[in-house]
Amino acid sequence: MPITISKEEARRLVVQSQQLFAKPSHNNALGTTLSAIEHLGYIQIDTISVVQRAHHHTLWNRNSDYNLLHIEELVAQKKVFEYWSHAAAFLPMKDYRYTLYRKKAFHMGHEKHWFKKDIQLMDNILKRIADEGPLMAKDFQHSQKVNEWGSKPAKQALENLYMQGDLMVAERKNFHKVYDLAERILPKGINTAIPTQQEYIRFLITNYLRANALGTASEIAYLLKKTKNLVAVELKEMLYKQEIVEVQVDNERYYVLNQLLNGIENEEAYDEVKILSPFDNLLIQRKRMKTLFDFDYQIECYTTEAKRKYGYFSLPILWKNQFAGRMDSKADHKTGILHINHLAFENHFSLSDAFTFAFDKTLKDFCRFNKCSSAHLHKTTPTSLKKAMKAIS
Template sequence: MTENLTLQQAQKLVLASQGIFNPRKNVPAIEQTLSTIEKLGYIQIDTISAVQRAHHHTLWSRNPRYQNAQLDELVAERKIFEYWSHAAAYLPMKDYRFSLFRKNALFKGEQNHWFKKDLQLMGQVLNRIKNEGPLMAKNFDSEKKTKTWASKPAKQALENLFMQGELMITSRKNFHKVYDLTERVLPKAIDLRMPSQKEYHRFLINNYLKANGIGQASEISYLLKNTKTHIAGELKEMHSSGELIKVTVNGIDYFALPESLALLDKPLNCKQLKILSPFDNLLIQRKRMLNLFNFDYQIECYLPEAKRKYGYFSLPILWNGSFAARMDCKADRKTSILNIHHLALEEGLGDRGAFALALCKELEAFKEFNNCMEIQLHKTSPSEVKTSINKTLLT
């Protein structure tokens, strides 16, 4: 049996599963941050700092009480850890054993990471950390003169040891990773049982569908090497056994957990405007966003300036359950000004006045989140919107 969902129902299911709206107010803020990471399965880490970095931004979007220090605190308390999802990410410590599947494959050479292994150098790096305690890549720079400890090879050795599970990131100092032996970082009661191949792929399926509502094999296996065929087989088996249901949206087939459909009967306050990170879990897969939200999005910071349509780092703006605009902005830390270089409205936006009010309200919170005191709007598309938004900002 296949459930037919309207596009609006599918959008509601996705947004409800992502936890962007209706934040929990009856728990401590750091507890909500942890529950958000556990619900989503990962929070992508990114280095771009035009505004607050992606990992902070994604959490703030779902938890208005979020503070940047909460991530460091959760790492220190061993409730989350850094590793690899489809990219570098913070992951829930409760899911640690499922990182062992990839680590073991890398250790055995069944998978390759970016860097070729220098086993001798890796052994030397490991011994230094064992004897001296936690170290950063720059701690090896002082030994460049020997030509053995050049920073780049040492950094590669650290990353290889990290990826295959012998080292973990115990903290960060000014965003630089601090590595320590895995056994000195892990909580004592952690589950270290190696998952079977079936367990691992079913974990990926369940995690994805809980966080995203509906999904396909290509979406669940996104940037995860050697998983798509196995996931497709498990999806078929789980559907046959009744663990999953099929849903069709605009003629496209997806899978869902049966219990997820109950979210369609619950209210979702999606009228609040949300300014999202380009690396937000909701829209990291661009083809999915085009199919489900008719939102054709691209990060233009990787394009030459002449080819950019919206700006260097345009942030998607979600309003009334749809993507309503894109906002290219940069927080100037010296002047404490949040510069909106280009605000571009999507076609068919509707009530521009209501949108302007919702945007300006959220911009005040976004300004504070970025430690800014003032907002300057430089350009809008269409151009006549600039006047009304500036008036609203001043009132």
């Protein structure tokens, strides 16, 4: 029989496992950033830059001493690398071996990428990089013909070589990938043995539960093709062996690592506000957020302006273990102003002095993080709360 826990206890477990309110680390700042990446398992990369990009934003929320050069330094030190998680991401090098399972599937044609393979072009590109060293897509002569994705042949070939593991990203220049041969990027002595199917699936399970506390087969297999049934079978086996525990939250059942249940605290250990990236690891699965946190969140930058309710790039606001609202923002680096186009609070949320004080502190930190000296508030929902936000002009 599953263990019954309350929704509040479940939320506390999830937030603790995400290390959003973690105690100060004994590591130096760079070591703390690496530790966060290794714990979470991935940091999603996104190109939108109305505020600091998602990978920086996610790490800043877990490391008060985060520096925008940290990822670049960790890539150079071969402690972090780029590959595909559920989306483009930075991954810890210690987990490199587990990417080989998917890379082999791409190489063998068992898993398809967006682009058809042009084997001759791929071979030519590999030879050029082998002879000349790291190259970018723009270093190749492209034909004028583009496919339905608007991508040119050499770029498609580079992406196929990257997905099947022949190439890796050595660095980024102006956010553009610089590709090199995988064997020239990998650190010496790294384990390159392709995991068995069971090893890979167990890795997915333990990695997810460590970072997210609670998980279902669907959540663990999120956007990973052909894994859901395999995950479900392995979860049952791990439950039988008492490696994991089944818990029930309202009408939903989840799996939890045994040791994590001991982390349910009776008292709140933090009174902080977190302004999160839309691509933060905590809330990337929107259905999960609605079920566990009663937070119905969708990013609206991909919808037409007329259909937007909250704004182009609304940032979720986490207060303790609940979502208080969302903040649509844009950093204007010319004027040094963080424009808060819309600050919207959830219907159930009651503004308090404690929240206002914590939000004031976090907003000032967020301004500095975005290289802004002040914030300007344009709109609130409900409108009556605008006067309460004294921190914002």
